[in-house]
Amino acid sequence: MKKIVTAAALVLAAVAFGAPVPAQAADFKCPTPSGLFPNPENPRGFYHCSNGYAYAKECPANLHFNPTLLVCDWPEHAGAVTPEDD
Template identity: 40%
Template sequence: MKFHVFLFVCAALVAVTTSSRIPIEDGIECPTEQLDTSDVVQIASPSNCGIFYKCERGRPIVNKCPEGLHYNTRLMVCDHPSRAQCVPINPEY
């Protein structure tokens, strides 16, 4: 049980440190009100296929896919680039 708690804490720290290094892009806006909080709102980065934003209480939180994967907007997961079919607009990264 202690090991599972340790893994959860480590994963949370990795997510926080990863997301804090990448700035939020202009134009990324999360809904300020969600009627059903169980609905997950994720927004693909328009300029980087490996980044997506998860909305949390109206705030976009930056998430980065593992190296070599792209965010798949249809499945809402990081996926192989050929399945994600992401085409960045104005690539910045």
């Protein structure tokens, strides 16, 4: 119940200040309550878990999620397979 009240308060505060409210990722279960986790289906995508709730996010431009550093990074540094590697 406390999570629901807290989530509702955050949504109301975000709406009141005009901030966008991120959509929760329904198909991803957080391995731990908080952290960043790669999306195995999309090298640009990752999940941001906060208090057990998962939010799908995507790196900008041509960047990929680097699961070692937990940041958006150039594909060659993020461990992406390049055409030369095939």
